[in-house]
Amino acid sequence: MILLVGCGKMGGAMFAGWRAAGRDVAVVEPDAAHHPAGAALAVADAADLPRTLAPEAVVLAVKPQEAAKTLPAYARFAERSVFVSIMAGKSVGGMQALLGGSARIVRAMPNTPAAIGRGITVCCAGQGVSAAEKALAESLLKTVGQVAWVEDEALIDPVTALSGGGPAYVFLLAEVLEQAGIANGLPAELAAQLARATVAGAGALLDASSEPPATLRRNVTSPGGTTAEALKVLMDAPAWPALMTRAIAAATARSRELAG
Ligand SMILES: NC(=O)c1ccc[n+]([C@@H]2O[C@H](COP(=O)([O-])OP(=O)(O)OC[C@H]3O[C@@H](n4cnc5c(N)ncnc54)[C@H](OP(=O)(O)O)[C@@H]3O)[C@@H](O)[C@H]2O)c1
Structure with missing residues (x-):
């Protein structure tokens, strides 16, 4: 029981x-x-x-x-x-x-x-x-x-920051993709549909594959192509990698503060 x-x-x-x-x-x-x-x-x-x-x-x-x-x-x-x-x-x-x-x-x-x-x-x-x-x-x-x-x-604090809060960061990715699509001329409804299907589809592909995410990323990045141009912006030193480290550090610190 x-x-x-x-x-x-x-x-x-x-x-x-x-x-x-x-x-x-x-x-x-x-x-x-x-x-x-x-x-x-x-x-x-x-x-x-x-x-x-x-x-x-x-x-x-x-x-x-x-x-x-x-x-x-x-x-x-x-x-x-x-x-x-x-x-x-x-x-x-x-x-x-x-x-x-x-x-x-x-x-x-x-x-x-x-x-x-x-x-x-x-x-x-x-x-x-x-x-x-x-x-x-x-x-x-x-x-x-x-x-x-x-x-x-003590590791439960960074766990809380990464996997506990993680779904929110992925939903935010869908939101900002949608906004960026609209800012680049797509109709709002289509931008929302594309962002949602892309985040969900990429998640399903990651889940179905045994490859690390970096390999899947390289698989969709032709040298000199359009995705490579976007990744240059996103993977620039002060961009995503540093930003995510700061975000997880902030959530870890907040988790420690709230612990009781
Ligand atoms: N949701 C998440 O993503 C998530 C992630 C990680 C951890 N958690 C943890 O999971 C726990 C539950 O979250 P939840 O989202 O399932 O919350 P929830 O939907 O509000 O469920 C809590 C339930 O406990 C009942 N309850 C309140 N006082 C009680 C008592 N004295 N005895 C027995 N039951 C009582 C509530 O009833 P009433 O509605 O009638 O008050 C409610 O049905 C939380 O501690 C949260 O930190 C949640």
Whole structure:
């Protein structure tokens, strides 16, 4: 039995994957309209859970700002269950302060393509988490995409900056491509269609290929051709490479500031 705390966008996506894999899932979610079909049990509050409930894992998928008032009610599971948290910015130590110092916690950072099973989640296991508990956490998170692990929790900040925020940067690419098309004379509707299809198609091509992105880029760049001219501008020293490094550094610094 898995206990899911918070069945919103992320929790709901994970729930669907677990049910498809035949897992029994109990859900705590205040909004009865979000109680999913197929739950072994769905209640509005931790106090409504049966005293005998002994889940293998308690998955924390509430908003980080709800953590302080939500987590203490789950401290009673700390002896038997591993906790898997997808709350952004909540450190293992911060969660142990709410769940008990010996709580075994896997801190995970997913991203929004998880909603369609195409996310990537980076995990870090806190003290005392066993190999079997890590394997369980990985199998739970794999239902919404790929899973990677880091040993050092400090790496979750640059992970948050890169893959956590990454989908937003790719959507921004589609926006600026559209604007640039319009600025160069394309009708707005066609520019939007081209930008969207190009970002989506290039992503699918990258996904389908085993080549590194630099090889795929070279494959569409004829020497002396039009793409080469654009790449000269984009890959100029103060342009994209430096800009992206600055953007990821800014997001990493903000993630550190917000950590608690
Ligand atoms: N979305 C992302 O891309 C993303 C990426 C990385 C990490 N995360 C993390 O994933 C977590 C969930 O995000 P989300 O986008 O799925 O948010 P969400 O859609 O708002 O889901 C949170 C759910 O938790 C419920 N909830 C609130 N208080 C609760 C309580 N005391 N007990 C049980 N359930 C409670 C909420 O119910 P009500 O609506 O009734 O309040 C809501 O259904 C966040 O911590 C976020 O940091 C999200």
